[in-house]
Amino acid sequence: MKHDADLLIVGGGLNGPALALAAARDGLSSIVIDALPKARMEAGDFDGRSYALAMSSVRLLRNLGVWDAVADNAQPMLEIKVSDGRAGEGPLSPFMLHFDHAEIEEGPMGHMLEDRYLRLALLSAVDDNPLISMQNDENVIAQEANPQGVQIKLESSGALSGRVLIGADGRRSGTVERAGIKRTGWDYGQTALVCAIAHEKPHHGVAHQFFMPPGPLAILPLPGNRSSIVWSETHANAAAFNALDEDAYMQMLRPRFGDFLGEISLEGQRFTYPLNLTIANSFVAERLALIGDAAHGMHPIAGQGLNAGLRDVGALAQVMGDAKRRGEDIGSTFVLDRYQEWRRFDTATLAAATDLTNKVFSNDNPLLRLVRDVGMGAVNAVPALRRTFIREAAGLTGDLPDLMRG
Amino acid sequence: MQAAQTTVDPSEVAKFEAMAAEWWDPKGKFKPLHMMNPCRLDYITRQIAGEFGRDLSGDKPFEGLRLLDIGCGGGLLSEPMARLGATVVGADAAAGNIPVAQVHAEQSGLDIDYRNITAEEMAAAGEKFDVVLNMEVVEHVYDPLAYLTAVHDLLKPGGLHICSTINRNPKSFAVAILGAEYVMRWLPKGTHEWSKFITPDELYDLIRNAGLDPVDRKGFVFNPISWQWSISDRDLSVNYVTASIRPA
Numbered sequence: 001m002k003h004d005a006d007l008l009i010v011g012g013g014l015n016g017p018a019l020a021l022a023a024a025r026d027g028l029s030s031i032v033i034d035a036l037p038k039a040r041m042e043a044g045d046f047d048g049r050s051y052a053l054a055m056s057s058v059r060l061l062r063n064l065g066v067w068d069a070v071a072d073n074a075q076p077m078l079e080i081k082v083s084d085g086r087a088g089e090g091p092l093s094p095f096m097l098h099f100d101h102a103e104i105e106e107g108p109m110g111h112m113l114e115d116r117y118l119r120l121a122l123l124s125a126v127d128d129n130p131l132i133s134m135q136n137d138e139n140v141i142a143q144e145a146n147p148q149g150v151q152i153k154l155e156s157s158g159a160l161s162g163r164v165l166i167g168a169d170g171r172r173s174g175t176v177e178r179a180g181i182k183r184t185g186w187d188y189g190q191t192a193l194v195c196a197i198a199h200e201k202p203h204h205g206v207a208h209q210f211f212m213p214p215g216p217l218a219i220l221p222l223p224g225n226r227s228s229i230v231w232s233e234t235h236a237n238a239a240a241f242n243a244l245d246e247d248a249y250m251q252m253l254r255p256r257f258g259d260f261l262g263e264i265s266l267e268g269q270r271f272t273y274p275l276n277l278t279i280a281n282s283f284v285a286e287r288l289a290l291i292g293d294a295a296h297g298m299h300p301i302a303g304q305g306l307n308a309g310l311r312d313v314g315a316l317a318q319v320m321g322d323a324k325r326r327g328e329d330i331g332s333t334f335v336l337d338r339y340q341e342w343r344r345f346d347t348a349t350l351a352a353a354t355d356l357t358n359k360v361f362s363n364d365n366p367l368l369r370l371v372r373d374v375g376m377g378a379v380n381a382v383p384a385l386r387r388t389f390i391r392e393a394a395g396l397t398g399d400l401p402d403l404m405r406g
Numbered sequence: 407m408q409a410a411q412t413t414v415d416p417s418e419v420a421k422f423e424a425m426a427a428e429w430w431d432p433k434g435k436f437k438p439l440h441m442m443n444p445c446r447l448d449y450i451t452r453q454i455a456g457e458f459g460r461d462l463s464g465d466k467p468f469e470g471l472r473l474l475d476i477g478c479g480g481g482l483l484s485e486p487m488a489r490l491g492a493t494v495v496g497a498d499a500a501a502g503n504i505p506v507a508q509v510h511a512e513q514s515g516l517d518i519d520y521r522n523i524t525a526e527e528m529a530a531a532g533e534k535f536d537v538v539l540n541m542e543v544v545e546h547v548y549d550p551l552a553y554l555t556a557v558h559d560l561l562k563p564g565g566l567h568i569c570s571t572i573n574r575n576p577k578s579f580a581v582a583i584l585g586a587e588y589v590m591r592w593l594p595k596g597t598h599e600w601s602k603f604i605t606p607d608e609l610y611d612l613i614r615n616a617g618l619d620p621v622d623r624k625g626f627v628f629n630p631i632s633w634q635w636s637i638s639d640r641d642l643s644v645n646y647v648t649a650s651i652r653p654a
Contacts, residue, residue: 334440
């Protein structure tokens with residue numbers, strides 16, 4: 001039977017196009033379907049969102065041929081400083097944990113990259129690839145698996161058939177819902193306030209994470225004298241802060257941020273993201289595989305959301321590429337189960353670790369504070385342990401897909 | 407003798423569909439074969455690609471190759487070979503497997519010529535192939551040399567023969583019979599008769615005596631920690647595979 005494409009990918013954000021590009025390297029064709037109109041996806045204005053790309057993610061993007069297009073706009077992260085703080089004290093407490101890329105051979109721990117550059121580079125690579133086509137401004141209303149493939153119905157009354165359906169449509173994935181896969185998750189009681197700020201003094205490529213009782217504040221270096229911040233607060237606080245005008249908002253941020261980078265001002269829009277963990281109870285179903293937030297929506301505490309999604313991309317593309325070369329049916333249960341086995345354990349571990357970190361640090365209990373201060377001091381004092389953390393942050397641990405290897 | 411094409415009796419289709427579902431159930435009774443299949447396919451596809459100069463990353467790399475799968479069962483190897491573009495004949499001495507394999511190939515949209523026939527019968531009929539897959543069969547035949555001679559006759563000059571089987575030593579007895587048949591219950595008791603197992607050197611001799619040139623041998627090794635099979639250059643102690651060529 002002739003299909004419209006090997007892969008039908010629902011969701012044209014970042015992971016969907018990345019998977020289409022990765023699959024095309026193995027000669028697999030894709031149709032990427034997205035609800036947004038093309039013009040809006042390609043709008044290049046800065047909206048304040050950016051990503052902390054781990055070294056492994058950078059390698060994957062390089063292998064997909066999109067890194068060169070964004071490298072000039074990426075800020076290498078050379079050091080990460082983690083400290084414990086209280087609102088009003090800023091980051092002035094002595095640095096408790098210090099990770100320096102000079103301690104590992106692989107290079108910077110990662111790069112900060114604004115959403116607008118990454119999105120455009122992926123879309124332009126997709127445009128140039130003869131094996132990939134985009135269908136914008138389109139919604140999937142039904143999906144059905146059969147022994148030979150999968151059929152989807154589109155809102156525009158069209159229909160498409162492929163060998164395998166990919167759910168890359170985010171944490172409120174319609175693909176997951178239509179497949180009848182339930183989700184498990186919980187709310188952290190926190191909302192992340194996200195924005196970019198300009199500051200007076202250079203950041204020297206240093207990322208900061210301050211753990212404060214209401215939630216962590218991450219300050220991540222962008223090119224120039226700018227940083228991206230992820231500021232987590234209780235839902236109520238976040239809603240109140242977000243409702244403030246720009247000046248008042250900055251008044252609330254300043255004492256938390258401190259003055260180590262001089263004067264600070266807002267750049268671009270402000271965003272809020274309620275922090276919750278939501279994991280699909282299965283990452284695969286008949287002729288269906290889930291990637292990115294559709295499979296696992298995570299706490300962005302360590303910037304692991306996109307990195308985890310790109311690991312899904314690398315793993316799934318590798319599993320399907322190997323299967324194609326063997327003559328296996330790439331959408332069969334045998335093949336998709338290999339992807340699930342590869343990614344599910346990793347994801348559960350990461351989600352649990354992130355959750356635990358947040359619980360331990362977002363707390364003003366004096367005993368817990370003492371325990372974590374001693375713990376952080378201990379990690380900091382032992383170089384081997386510190387290097388392990390650096391490699392973990394750079395995404396260089398675990399069973400890496402080939403696309404993420406050096 | 408030319409075997410009659412087996413056609414499926416419509417009244418029996420439901421039964422065969424159920425049996426096909428069983429053959430292709432990832433958690434069913436053929437699970438051990440499915441677990442081993444990626445490893446077997448890696449070896450087979452790379453040997454064919456190497457011998458005939460085909461690029462596995464392309465579309466239908468085996469186009470134009472005529473391939474025979476002896477002991478095809480439910481089509482676990484025949485289907486991937488057809489998907490890669492080979493013209494496939496699947497032969498099985500067990501008549502019951504043929505309609506099962508046919509039903510599944512049809513569901514998969516693949517065109518495969520399944521026949522209830524033995525290798526010896528096909529050789530006598532003068533059939534010729536570029537590739538003969540002879541996987542986990544030789545340990546079940548009564549006269550291995552006569553059987554491998556038939557395989558030789560089925561190959562075109564320059565044709566490739568891939569043959570896998572089980573070694574004969576205390577470890578293979580423990581793993582393949584006690585382990586697989588009695589402890590894990592992967593295979594029905596009595597599936598294998600240990601005395602019929604063949605060592606790699608014996609197999610090389612048999613292959614040479616049948617007129618074929620052995621060119622490669624590797625082990626298939628099961629790792630109980632990762633629960634996966636892999637190809638080994640050195641460990642041929644239990645499951646192993648060989649490649650041989652009919653001289654031009």
